[in-house]
Amino acid sequence: MAKESLPRLDQSEELREKLLPHCRLKKGEIWQDPRGLHRVGVIDAASREEVLRLFGDRRAELMIHDPPYNFRVGGKKKSAALFEKSTADYIDFSRAWVRNSIAASAEDAHLYIWLGAQQKKGFQPLPDFMMMMREFPELQSRSFITLRNQRGYGTQKNWMSVRQELLYYQKGNPEFAVQYTEIPKVLKGYYKSVAGKRTENIERSRSDCIRPGNVWLDVQQVFYRMGENVPGAFAQKPLKAIDRLIAASGGISLVGDLFAHSGTTLVAAERRGISCYTGDIDPIFAELSIRRLERFRRTGEIGWQWHSPFPEVEMRL
Numbered sequence: 001m002a003k004e005s006l007p008r009l010d011q012s013e014e015l016r017e018k019l020l021p022h023c024r025l026k027k028g029e030i031w032q033d034p035r036g037l038h039r040v041g042v043i044d045a046a047s048r049e050e051v052l053r054l055f056g057d058r059r060a061e062l063m064i065h066d067p068p069y070n071f072r073v074g075g076k077k078k079s080a081a082l083f084e085k086s087t088a089d090y091i092d093f094s095r096a097w098v099r100n101s102i103a104a105s106a107e108d109a110h111l112y113i114w115l116g117a118q119q120k121k122g123f124q125p126l127p128d129f130m131m132m133m134r135e136f137p138e139l140q141s142r143s144f145i146t147l148r149n150q151r152g153y154g155t156q157k158n159w160m161s162v163r164q165e166l167l168y169y170q171k172g173n174p175e176f177a178v179q180y181t182e183i184p185k186v187l188k189g190y191y192k193s194v195a196g197k198r199t200e201n202i203e204r205s206r207s208d209c210i211r212p213g214n215v216w217l218d219v220q221q222v223f224y225r226m227g228e229n230v231p232g233a234f235a236q237k238p239l240k241a242i243d244r245l246i247a248a249s250g251g252i253s254l255v256g257d258l259f260a261h262s263g264t265t266l267v268a269a270e271r272r273g274i275s276c277y278t279g280d281i282d283p284i285f286a287e288l289s290i291r292r293l294e295r296f297r298r299t300g301e302i303g304w305q306w307h308s309p310f311p312e313v314e315m316r317l
Contacts (some may be wrong), residue, residue, distance in 0.1 A: 005308040006231035023287040041279035044259035046096035060256035071117035108172035142166040175250030228303035233262035242268040263289030
């Protein structure tokens with residue numbers, strides 16, 4: 001049995017041609033949630049007009065973006081659909097969509113950006129992207145979070161790559177809600193006097209578990225044996241990670257995501273009972289996101305594991 005019934009969608013033009021007729025949206029179109037909670041569009045994140053049309057008269061208190069990293073992530077085939085530009089062109093693209101994200105954000109908002117670092121090419125695009133972000137005076141850098149993947153890119157000639165970078169910025173002064181992991185506190189020994197009583201740090205704690213900090217060790221990397229897995233979505237982010245970002249953002253009502261991919265932000269928002277306005281330049285990923293939401297509402301399942309999100313399409317290529 002194959003690990004997944006649907007291969008990576010960036011590595012087969014023939015497969016993409018089979019899937020496109022089953023996508024309900026075309027470029028520029030927006031799906032309106034029949035329950036009135038969410039929107040999903042086929043939009044270009046670098047287009048101010050398309051982004052603002054997606055958000056209408058609403059503004060998001062939280063933005064979570066997972067843009068293309070400008071290099072191949074896993075896999076062995078070089079795809080015709082691979083997003084790869086010069087570093088200068090990539091930064092120009094990034095500058096455009098960040099500007100649009102700011103325009104679609106509330107006065108007080110959180111902004112999270114997943115990004116990669118190509119070890120063989122000067123760790124690009126991460127350093128140039130971080131420098132570019134200094135051009136926006138309305139954004140304040142807050143944290144550099146690292147998600148530790150359980151499975152990395154194996155190598156015998158270098159340190160195994162297991163990290164995933166997540167940049168955190170703030171616009172204005174949004175509320176931040178402290179979070180805790182499920183990892184129990186085990187270290188003792190930090191004492192100080194409180195109201196004349198000498199106490200140990202665990203005694204003073206609000207929780208028996210540790211806070212996540214900016215190095216996350218408790219979030220499982222998504223792979224085909226997990227129920228939340230979306231076959232074909234090669235860069236899927238864990239639902240637990242997105243849920244943590246939403247929970248830490250306080251009592252928000254709308255989260256935005258300009259790179260929908262597998263619809264993780266959409267499903268996380270649905271489970272929290274808040275709105276998500278998201279989009280993708282690729283109609284296949286916009287369709288995946290809508291189907292994932294519909295499947296969750298119908299069955300309670302948060303993904304397909306190794307089963308195909310497009311059962312109506314013959315996958316023998």
